[in-house]
Amino acid sequence: MKPVPATFPCQDMSTAPSPVSLIPHRHGLNIPLTPGLSPSMGPKCTLPRPMTTRPRSTPLALRIQEIVGVFLFYARAVDSTMLPALGTISTQQAKPTTNTLTAITKFLNYAASNPDACVRYRASGMHLHIESDASYLSKPKARSRYAGYHYLSEISDDPATPAAPNGAIHIPCQILKEVVSSAAEAELAGTFHNGKEACPIRVCLEELGHPQGPTPIITDNSTAVGIANDTVKQKRSKAMDMRFYWIRDRVRQGQFHIIWRKGALNRADYFTKHHPAAHHKAIRSSYLYDPTTLSTNYFQCLTDDEFPTSKATTAPPASSPDEGVCASLRHIIPSPMSMGEGVLIPNRNSDNAYRFTHVPIGRRSICP
Structure with a gap:
């Protein structure tokens, strides 16, 4: 092995008063260039080139967009309880994550558990x-x-x-x-x-x-x-x-x-934020009409206390098992989660007054 000075020309700088930088000479390194490689020079014009292609959407993003589009039409027309969840999912459909998939699964379970929504309109002064x-x-x-x-x-x-x-x-x-x-x-x-x-x-x-x-x-x-x-x-x-x-x-x-x-x-207020499953279950009948069960109004007792002399707060006598409370005012009270996991069911007594009964439910309920 040859000594270093024989290969790289060096100079003794041990007595130099200032710091020294080591710069190898080009003629001491034999680095061959790749055949056919030309120097890469930048364009003379620095204007950006127009984009001729659009970003490709992944199959997962297309699937989420399809789900949001189908159910958004249905939510705006009938089942308005889906709107908050669809709005949140739509903000993530361009770049979906595992949390987006979880939200999609919960939403589809909610849609399957609550099919055939119905909105009841009554004659009014328009x-x-x-x-x-x-x-x-x-x-x-x-x-x-x-x-x-x-x-x-x-x-x-x-x-x-x-x-x-x-x-x-x-x-x-x-x-x-x-x-x-x-x-x-x-x-x-x-x-x-x-x-x-x-x-x-x-x-x-x-x-x-x-x-x-x-x-x-x-x-x-x-x-x-x-x-x-x-x-x-x-x-x-x-x-x-x-x-x-x-x-x-x-x-x-x-x-x-x-x-x-x-x-x-x-x-x-219900449509501006997300709620627990118990609140969704209790409040759904205040916005949608379900002819298969007794339609209940979740908030009548508050309006009775707030406006005791108002004619609008007096519910008419029920002509069928699924009327009565449906014709009363629909208003919102805080979530019943402070009373534990469950649902508050309003019941009308003989004095035509509403009282709430707390019914516990399980923790496996699915909501959007």
């Missing part, structure tokens, strides 16, 4: 009523969800008095595209989107010969009500999106009337 709600920062990436409950009922002289219940004609349930900075802004955004979707419904009803007065919009946020009705002095709320002040202008024009009512009585 006046539009809206209940609006929003959940703040309930979705990934600091997003919020809004929902509404649009139905037709009688014209009430007192806007604070609840209208007689009826089947929903439209239930918007979507995730806000913009990131809101407070719960009040999320609620104000919910009233904006619900009011915007109510405008063509109002025009359609008027064209059909049903004059529309100011449409009442129920919300459970007093700040949003104050901003919409122009009854509060703005300070830090000036940073809110200016689009949301559209609802304030429509209130001034007399098209809408924003009303506050506590969240336990807001029927749109």
Whole structure:
């Protein structure tokens, strides 16, 4: 073996006062180039090339899109209880994960366990009523969800008095595209989107010969009500999106009337978040009609205590086993999970008053 200086020319730098870098000479390394390899030079023009192909969807993503598309049509038309789950799954269908597959399995089990949904509509004064709600920062990436409950009922002289219940004609349930900075802004955004979707419904009803007065919009946020009705002095709320002040202008024009009512009585609250299986089981009959079982109203006792003298809160006598409670008001109370795993079943006694019975259930119930 030859010594190192015979192969690589070196110089003794042991006495050098500063650090030294070792740089081998090109003529000391014999590295052959690959035959046929030309130098890779960049293009003279730095403009990006137009994309001529689209990203390919995996079979799993296509399967999820098919499931969401089929059931979304059915949920918007009849079974509105599927809307929150479908909205969450649709945000993950482009890049599905194992959690997406689990959610799809639970949703399909729920659909198989609750087939043939039915919505009951009753004759009314054909006046539009809206209940609006929003959940703040309930979705990934600091997003919020809004929902509404649009139905037709009688014209009430007192806007604070609840209208007689009826089947929903439209239930918007979507995730806000913009990131809101407070719960009040999320609620104000919910009233904006619900009011915007109510405008063509109002025009359609008027064209059909049903004059529309100011449409009442129920919300459970007093700040949003104050901003919409122009009854509060703005300070830090000036940073809110200016689009949301559209609802304030429509209130001034007399098209809408924003009303506050506590969240336990807001029927749109169910569609803004996910709930345990017990809550789904107990509340389903308040939105959908099931002729095979006794239709129950989950929230009548709250409305009886809230409005004891209102005619709208008095349930008519039942003409059949599956009526009675179905004709009473439908409102929402907190989840019964505080009483343990089970369902609260309302029963009407001889005094025509409602009392709740707690019925335990198992933990294997499946919900969306």
